[in-house]
Amino acid sequence: MLGKLTWADIPLDQPIPLIAGVGAFSIVGLVVIYVLLKGWGPYLWREWITSVDHKHIGVMYVFLAAVMLLRGFVDAIMMRSQQALAFQAPGYLPPDHYDQIFAAHGTLMIFFVAMAFVIGLINIVVPLQLGVRDVAFPTLNSVSFWLTATGALLINISLVVGEFSHVGWLPFPPLSELRYSPGVGMDYYLWSLQISGVGTLLTGVNFVTTILKLHAPGMTYMRMPVFCWTAFASMLLIVAAFPVLTATLAMLLLDRYLGFHFFTNEAGGNVMMFNNLIWIWGHPEVYILVLPAFGVFSEVFSTYSGKPLFGYRSMVAATMVICILSFTVWLHHFFTMGAGADVNAVFGILSMIIAVPTGVKVFNWMFTMYGGRVRYASPMYWGIGFIVTIIIAGMTGVLLAVPPADFLLHNSLFLVAHFHNVIIGAILFGMFAGYTYWFPKAFGFRLDERLGKAAFWCWFVGFYLAFMPLYVVGLMGMTRRMQHYDNPAWYPWLLVAAAGAAVILVGIGFQIAQLVVSIRNREELRDTTGDPWDGRALEWSTSSPPPPFNFAVLPHVEGTDAYWLMKQRARERGAPEPEPAYQDIELPRNSATGFVCAFFAAILGFSLIWQIWWLAALAFVGAFATFVVFAWRDRTEYRIPAAEVARIDRENRAARRLALAQMEPAE
Amino acid sequence: MSIAARTTAVGLGGEGAAPSVPHELSELAQKRVIVGYGFWIFLLSDIVMFSTFFAAYAVLVNETAGGPSGRDLFHLDVVAFETAFLLLSSFACGVASIGARAHRDTMYYGAMAVTALLGAGFLFLEVHEFVGMIGIGAGPQRSAFLSAFFTLVGCHGLHVTLGLMWLLTMMAQVFAKGYRPDILRRVLCFALFWHTLDIIWVAIFTVVYLLGVVV
């Protein structure tokens, strides 16, 4: 009846995950009860849960990423403290639990922090920068988000019911096969990734279509802001790479559930093929995450330097070259697997070539600042910190791309330090810069600068303290994922690394404080004009937060830095553009499809994990029925009358006129 | 599936009248382009997924672990029938999409029914083949080659099954709602899906069956 699920699967013998899990779920439960008691339920349902507005979906993505970041960071703290304590000692985490922690840390951070954060920012910003009212398929966008959330939910359920994967963030066979991982932990991993992977793929389809086909009048491809270009490259990579992940994990699932022989040791299965297939997805995944971060920095450097981005065309070209090249280097993740020197050499050289377009980007950012009127706001802090850090990451990356060197460094903490250098130093710093930069656009008030800078310094220093020692112990030969060790030479370095994690913890504390303080002081921090940073792209040409329709009238674009040109013209004229003729606007209606569909997907995933087949069948029928019901709707849009559009837009125009009057006349 | 999410006022609530204002016509045309393009991108991602299964098949094709190989198992006459069914159903699907655009009931429903029958016939032959292979002990658990074979061909069969569910839904939708622009966009997407399945079948019958017998 309940498949493999029994009372014995509640891990009563393991206090740490149980207490943490019960604690986390009771906090969530209390929040839900509080919200319902306050009578906010209908508001949440109307404005957020069923919303198909890209801005709201983006905010929910970022919220999901932030919560999962906390969860993943707790795992990180546990690993660092375990390694600080486990010198000639067992530490406090038993091996079985330690394995689950590093697996959960990697899985959460990549799939539900980095991905969710990147997709969240893209959701909020890209349609605004393109000057359109929404993405190509708004309801699909909501489905994507809720499927991603379902994946995150399933992984967190594994804290309390059953166990999580012991295998690491990628499930390498034969360890991940049924014989060596008989528990449900591996199945939690696989099904939550399959479900959230569908969501991610649909996001990719949605945004490739949006960026190629929806534009404000005059917004040609070569006038799109660089963030749109990097988002496009990233989404294109999702469309091309995520099907490979889905197929590869499906093969592993077939091995585990139906006794197939793709990656088994017997009957002709090929363990090495898993390495090959998973990294065909895995390497582009790095660029799926890092390219939008590059895009954020391009926006930030150009805005705060008061200059157009240096070498716009070379930036676009570099982005697209990286996009294609990232699909040709996957073997460098398994140089040691046993391919011949010729294969290794080809992939090694291709990997090094990627450094060229990336180098072009670094120089472009520096030349953007050069000769500009640089304002050192906190996004710029993240930006400059990023440039320093990414150069180290790039150089250690080129080092790892040399096959003979990789034979020494493979699976060592040097590698761990390298990819954290990329993921924290580039992706996370980029996301934090974007979060600070676009926060006023999403919520209508700025974040506190002092606390933001304090958070930056803690993250920056903490990162170097935590990961530079790992480069060192990696070179000394320490492999990754060690639950305990007895080499005295490593011990001091691991203490430093643990201290670094503590400093990052303080940084996260500052970020939480920053959010709380900013919300409390929101009236002083209010962004009345919609253009708090003297921005250049179209998202700053509408109010903060933008109205549901984004733009009362679609802007006419006459060049790159479209809004900057508009402002120049307004300054020359001494007045903003004349008021347009307002018209009714139609917008897609809310839809519960995404939420209901995710509800069934969660049940489907859970019942497949525990092999409750009747429930799985029921859930599949439910999901299909949801789509049919959705497809049967007749009224799909609602209308905002012209008078209402005019009222909303005039408010914003008045604020902008006031701001213009206080400004110097055109320089 | 959010294809309907951005329908214009034209054709809402079953008014269904032909658009009269030129710019609305063009906006509908634009919507058709956007939806078609989005679905085309999705289909390309589906093709990439199939290519992963093809890659796995190519790597594992000789790993028979002492069990039967393709040469022992494949019956090309059955494959020829499957190919013919699918090709004809693809043609019928094309006829159905013309019928839908021309609002011709007999043409649309007739061709869709033929498409469905041929698709079901294809599925019947495939299931029959699978059952026969499993019956003689050549199931997917026998060897890596057979795992890859069943997964690749079975994944295509699964797509055909989902396509049939979609096909019946589209017949019901046109019946219930008429040839509304948003419904027609879905018919367009369905046709793209069905034609793409036939393209994938071309790769399967060539790489798996014909080359499996020849090489």
Next chain:
Amino acid sequence: MSDTDARLHLHHASDHAPGDEPVSGHEIAEGLLGYIVGLFLAALITAVAFFLVGTSLVWQPSIPVALLVLAVAQMGVHLVFFLHITTGPDNYNNVLALAFGVLIVGLIIVGSMWIMTNMNHNMMPMNMMHM
């Protein structure tokens, strides 16, 4: 009725969706003709492919290559006559997307086969005996 200011601006006004017949939907005969030509060509190529496998008239080692060439040709026929992906200017985006897809598919299949074959040779697994 709706906002006259076209809210979705496209790069090519004459852009069209993949799968759309270039002729207007009401010209049934013309549309049908395209599908009939496609069906004829596809059936012909398929027949040749199946014939090649059964025959001894053709130099045997050339057959695998010939089969692959025929498959590519048939996919082309399907793309042009059924999916209406052509090289016309209005189809630019569709073709570009297809080209990207083909590139990725090629990289995955050729790359995997190259890597795995090379590794199998290099590592000499146990089951090389039967090869």
